[in-house]
Amino acid sequence: MTDDGTLQNPRILLIVSGGIAAYKALDLIRRLKDQGCSVRVILTQAAMQFITPLAASSLSGQKVYSEIFSLTDEAEIGHIRLSREADLVLVAPATADLMAKMASGHADDLASTVLLATDKRVLIAPSMNVRMWEHAATQRNVATLKSDGVLFVGPAEGDMACGEYGLGRMSEITEIVAAVMGAVSGSTNMSAPLQSLKGKHVLVTAGPTHEPIDDVRYIANRSSGKQGYAIAHAAKAAGARVTLVSGPTSIPPPEGVKHISVLTAQEMRDATMEALPADVFISCAAVADWRVTKVSAGKIKKSKARPPQIDLTENPDILTEVSRSSSRPRLVIGFAAETDALIQNARTKLSKKGCDIIVANDVSSGTDVMGGEENTVHIVRASGVESWPKSSKSDVARKLVALCAGELS
Numbered sequence: 001m002t003d004d005g006t007l008q009n010p011r012i013l014l015i016v017s018g019g020i021a022a023y024k025a026l027d028l029i030r031r032l033k034d035q036g037c038s039v040r041v042i043l044t045q046a047a048m049q050f051i052t053p054l055a056a057s058s059l060s061g062q063k064v065y066s067e068i069f070s071l072t073d074e075a076e077i078g079h080i081r082l083s084r085e086a087d088l089v090l091v092a093p094a095t096a097d098l099m100a101k102m103a104s105g106h107a108d109d110l111a112s113t114v115l116l117a118t119d120k121r122v123l124i125a126p127s128m129n130v131r132m133w134e135h136a137a138t139q140r141n142v143a144t145l146k147s148d149g150v151l152f153v154g155p156a157e158g159d160m161a162c163g164e165y166g167l168g169r170m171s172e173i174t175e176i177v178a179a180v181m182g183a184v185s186g187s188t189n190m191s192a193p194l195q196s197l198k199g200k201h202v203l204v205t206a207g208p209t210h211e212p213i214d215d216v217r218y219i220a221n222r223s224s225g226k227q228g229y230a231i232a233h234a235a236k237a238a239g240a241r242v243t244l245v246s247g248p249t250s251i252p253p254p255e256g257v258k259h260i261s262v263l264t265a266q267e268m269r270d271a272t273m274e275a276l277p278a279d280v281f282i283s284c285a286a287v288a289d290w291r292v293t294k295v296s297a298g299k300i301k302k303s304k305a306r307p308p309q310i311d312l313t314e315n316p317d318i319l320t321e322v323s324r325s326s327s328r329p330r331l332v333i334g335f336a337a338e339t340d341a342l343i344q345n346a347r348t349k350l351s352k353k354g355c356d357i358i359v360a361n362d363v364s365s366g367t368d369v370m371g372g373e374e375n376t377v378h379i380v381r382a383s384g385v386e387s388w389p390k391s392s393k394s395d396v397a398r399k400l401v402a403l404c405a406g407e408l409s
């Protein structure tokens with residue numbers, strides 16, 4: 001590992017699937033080796049229609065693998081070891097078929113079995129006909145893979161081998177090599193979305209706001225800030241520059257994150273707008289919808305007369321303001337804590353607030369989401385809803401950060 005955290009001799013497990021661009025994989029092996037990578041190659045059966053194991057092995061200087069049930073290979077090196085002994089799994093070209101298998105978790109040959117068994121970062125370079133790329137099924141698979149944290153390079157637009165023109169060409173070899181080097185730089189901990197947000201500014205709001213009634217009393221809510229802090233932490237781990245604007249919480253700020261502490265919704269709004277521009281805005285804070293119109297000086301005295309009447313004024317909606325601002329981040333994500341009609345209300349918020357994604361979670365009594373350690377969320381976009389299984393707030397944060405990286409890539 002070098003001083004900047006880059007792996008010195010990254011071990012790349014290159015999976016070549018069977019598209020016409022497979023012939024370029026031979027050049028890719030050479031270029032990766034020029035960068036100091038060691039390259040071990042898996043060829044699918046279809047890939048062997050385009051290139052031979054002999055050519056791949058001559059260039060990589062290593063044995064080439066293709067059989068899932070090869071007695072010799074399983075004795076020598078199994079599919080788990082192939083993945084374990086790599087720093088990155090690269091699929092180039094990635095055909096529509098292999099992407100579909102990856103998205104639905106198939107494991108019926110060596111390539112798909114390795115891809116299902118790996119806990120390493122996976123980078124894919126799609127290559128297919130423009131209509132196959134644009135097909136709703138492929139686009140669904142792309143969205144699934146991105147939200148699973150798979151990194152993409154390409155596809156590019158241009159003339160195709162089939163005589164058509166459009167999006168679907170495999171990226172240039174130089175671009176794929178650059179993406180590989182970017183993906184392997186920074187860390188050996190492959191469970192986090194490594195350096196995938198390097199150079200990006202991620203702005204997160206978290207926690208509740210406190211809206212003073214007088215000098216000692218305030219209106220607040222049960223937000224603990226855990227989910228927002230976990231997101232800030234995961235974004236930092238992914239290499240982003242992170243600004244965390246936080247209402248009052250008892251959580252220590254994650255290391256290396258710019259932490260701006262605020263009390264009220266108005267202060268949160270000002271700090272957030274000041275922190276722009278950003279590439280991503282994640283509005284996780286449970287901002288109070290109203291503030292007390294006239295905050296009393298001192299402590300309101302209890303009197304025998306009727307209790308004090310508190311008049312409320314609506315707070316600024318920070319998420320809406322950021323979404324509509326001239327320096328709108330490329331990706332704006334809001335949260336919606338709901339107690340009923342979860343998805344329907346989240347959809348309404350998505351269009352009302354002008355954001356790209358609403359992360360909807362059920363906070364009705366008994367769910368233990370507010371203040372708890374786990375969360376069950378639904379990713380609501382204009383194009384559809386994806387429900388994630390119940391998991392820890394830090395897992396939700398990592399997945400969300402991977403999703404952001406996918407959206408920006």
Ligand code: C5P
Pocket residue numbers: 205265283284285286287288289315316317318319320333334335336337349
């Ligand atoms: O309208 P509601 O409060 O349910 O919307 C939730 C989303 O809007 C969250 O992302 C929250 O951070 C954001 N919000 C905001 N400013 C407000 C109220 C909510 O940014 N005043």
